[in-house]
Amino acid sequence: MPARRSVVIGVDSSTQSTKAAAVDAATGELLAVGRAPHTVTGSAGARESDPGEWWSALAAAVRTAVREAGVPASAVTGIAVAGQQHGLVTLGADGRPLRPALLWNDTRSAPQAAALADRLGGPAGWLRRTGSVPVASMTAAKWQWLREHEPRRAEAVAGVRLPHDHLTERLAGVAVTDPGDASGTCWYGSGDRTETGGASGAAHADASDGKESAGAYDHGILDLIGLDPGLLPAVAPGGASPVGTLTAAAAEALGLPRTVVVAAGTGDNMAAAVGLGLGGAGLLDHPVVSLGTSGTVFAATRARTADAGLAGFAATDGTHLPLGCTLNCTLAVDRFATLLGLDREDALPGGAGGGGVVVLPYLDGERTPDLPHAAGLVTGLRHGTDPRSILGAAYEGAVFTVLRALDHLLAACGLDPAAPDVRDRPLRLIGGGARGRVWTETVRRLSGRPLVVPAADELVALGAAALAAAAVSGAAPVALAAAWGTGTGEVLPAVGRDDEAWDRIAGVLSAATPTLLTPGPREPGSPSADGVR
Numbered sequence: 001m002p003a004r005r006s007v008v009i010g011v012d013s014s015t016q017s018t019k020a021a022a023v024d025a026a027t028g029e030l031l032a033v034g035r036a037p038h039t040v041t042g043s044a045g046a047r048e049s050d051p052g053e054w055w056s057a058l059a060a061a062v063r064t065a066v067r068e069a070g071v072p073a074s075a076v077t078g079i080a081v082a083g084q085q086h087g088l089v090t091l092g093a094d095g096r097p098l099r100p101a102l103l104w105n106d107t108r109s110a111p112q113a114a115a116l117a118d119r120l121g122g123p124a125g126w127l128r129r130t131g132s133v134p135v136a137s138m139t140a141a142k143w144q145w146l147r148e149h150e151p152r153r154a155e156a157v158a159g160v161r162l163p164h165d166h167l168t169e170r171l172a173g174v175a176v177t178d179p180g181d182a183s184g185t186c187w188y189g190s191g192d193r194t195e196t197g198g199a200s201g202a203a204h205a206d207a208s209d210g211k212e213s214a215g216a217y218d219h220g221i222l223d224l225i226g227l228d229p230g231l232l233p234a235v236a237p238g239g240a241s242p243v244g245t246l247t248a249a250a251a252e253a254l255g256l257p258r259t260v261v262v263a264a265g266t267g268d269n270m271a272a273a274v275g276l277g278l279g280g281a282g283l284l285d286h287p288v289v290s291l292g293t294s295g296t297v298f299a300a301t302r303a304r305t306a307d308a309g310l311a312g313f314a315a316t317d318g319t320h321l322p323l324g325c326t327l328n329c330t331l332a333v334d335r336f337a338t339l340l341g342l343d344r345e346d347a348l349p350g351g352a353g354g355g356g357v358v359v360l361p362y363l364d365g366e367r368t369p370d371l372p373h374a375a376g377l378v379t380g381l382r383h384g385t386d387p388r389s390i391l392g393a394a395y396e397g398a399v400f401t402v403l404r405a406l407d408h409l410l411a412a413c414g415l416d417p418a419a420p421d422v423r424d425r426p427l428r429l430i431g432g433g434a435r436g437r438v439w440t441e442t443v444r445r446l447s448g449r450p451l452v453v454p455a456a457d458e459l460v461a462l463g464a465a466a467l468a469a470a471a472v473s474g475a476a477p478v479a480l481a482a483a484w485g486t487g488t489g490e491v492l493p494a495v496g497r498d499d500e501a502w503d504r505i506a507g508v509l510s511a512a513t514p515t516l517l518t519p520g521p522r523e524p525g526s527p528s529a530d531g532v533r
Contacts, residue, residue: 048101281478
C-alpha cells in the first residue's frame with residue numbers, strides 16, 4: 001500500500017491578496033493554489049487594510065487550495081505564512097486590532113522617518129545598528145506616526161505585530177516573528193551590529209543552515225521611539241522554526257486538523273529567496289531582479305552590507321539579504337501604455353528610428369535614486385517620434401533604474417559589477433514583468449547578462465511551503481527548496497549590452513536631477529517615495 005502523501009501549505013499574504021499553495025512535501029509538486037483578495041484603502045499617502053480581512057482571505061484561500069488539490073485535510077502536515085513586510089498591526093488587550101494596519105506603502109510617516117534618521121548619530125549609526133536607515137516604509141516610522149497622530153490609540157496598544165506575525169499568531173496562538181521580517185522594522189539588529197539583548201524572549205542562537213550570529217531587538221532604539229519591548233513578539237531562530245500547532249479556532253476556520261505544524265514564517269522577500277534556493281545551503285551572491293509594481297533587487301550573502309541606499313535585511317536562514325528598491329516599475333510603464341493608447345507589448349526601443357527618446361517614469365517619486373519629489377520626465381521628442389518608441393523608452397527608464405540599483409547592491413556586497421565572473425552570473429528574473437516579452441528583452445539588452453526565468457509563478461508561496469515542510473521534517477529550508485527545483489527555469493543567453501541606451505538615460509538622469517526632479521517640498525500628507533519594496 002503506497003505511503004500517504006504529506007502536503008504542506010505555503011501562504012503568501014501580500015498587499016492585494018492572499019495565495020495559498022498546496023505542495024507535496026516530498027517532491028515540491030505544486031498541487032493547487034487558492035486565492036482571495038484584500039482591500040486597501042486610503043488617499044493622500046495613506047494605505048491601510050483590515051487585518052481581519054487578511055485572516056478571512058487566508059482561511060478561504062487555504063480551503064480552496066486543499067479542495068482543488070484533491071487531498072484529504074488529514075494529509076496536511078504543516079503551514080507557514082510569508083507576509084508583506086513592514087506593516088504595523090496594533091492589538092488591544094483583547095488581542096484584536098485596534099485600527100486598520102498601516103501598510104508598507106503608507107507614506108504619511110515620511111516626516112517621522114526623516115526625524116528618526118537624524119538620531120543615533122545619523123544614517124551611519126542606524127546602519128551600524130540595524131543595517132538600514134529609516135524611511136517611511138519601515139515599521140519604526142509608522143509607530144512614531146501613530147504616537148504623534150493617534151496618541152490615545154497608541155497608549156492603548158497591548159501588542160505590536162508585523163502582518164505575518166499577526167497571521168501566525170492567529171494560526172498557533174503564539175506571538176512570534178523571525179529574523180528576516182523583524183529586520184525590516186528598524187528596531188531589530190542582526191549579527192554583530194546588535195548592541196543589546198532581546199525582548200520577550202527575542203535573544204536567540206541561530207539554528208539555521210546559515211550559521212550566522214544572532215540578532216535581537218535593540219533596546220536603545222525601542223527607548224528612542226517609546227515602544228515597550230514587552231509589546232513585541234519573540235524572535236524564533238528562523239522562519240522554519242516550529243512554533244506550535246493549529247489552535248482549535250484556526251483548525252475550524254481552515255478546515256484542517258489541529259495536528260498541523262505551524263512554522264514561524266517570514267517576510268515575502270525572504271520567502272521568495274527561499275523559493276529561489278538562495279541562502280547558506282544554496283546560492284550565495286547570485287542576484288535577483290523582481291519586476292512588479294515596484295522593482296526590487298536582492299541577493300543572499302554572508303557579507304553584512306551597510307549602505308544607506310539599501311535595506312540591510314536578514315535572510316530567514318541566518319545569512320543576509322540586502323535589498324534595493326525602485327518605486328516605479330510595471331505599473332508606471334502600464335500607465336504610459338494607457339496614455340499612448342498602446343498595448344504594453346507594442347513597444348520599440350527608445351532609440352529606434354534614429355531617435356533619442358528618454359523616459360524617467362518616476363510617477364510616484366523615486367526611492368532609488370532617492371528622489372522623493374520627482375515626477376515623470378519625457379525628453380527627446382520630435383515631430384516624427386513613434387509613440388511605440390516612447391513606450392519603449394518607458395521600459396528602458398524603469399529597467400535602467402532597477403539595474404542601476406543592482407550594480408549598487410553588488411558593490412555593497414564587495415563584488416565588482418563589471419568583473420567577468422560577476423557579470424557572467426545569470427540574473428534570476430521574477431515578478432509579473434518576467435512574463436512579459438518586452439520586459440525580458442529590455443533587461444537582457446540593458447544588462448548584457450544571461451537570465452534565468454523560473455518556471456514557478458508563486459515563489460513566495462513556494463518558499464513559505466518549504467519553511468512549512470522544514471518545520472515538519474527538520475530539514476534546511478533552502479536546501480529543501482533547491483531539491484524541489486522551484487527556482488529552476490528557462491535560461492536566456494546574454495546579448496550585447498546596449499551601452500548607447502544606458503549612457504543616454506544616465507546622462508538625462510544626471511542632468512535633470514538638480515532641477516526637474518527635485519522641486520520644493522510637497523504639501524504635508526501628500527505622497528512621497530520613502531517606501532521600500
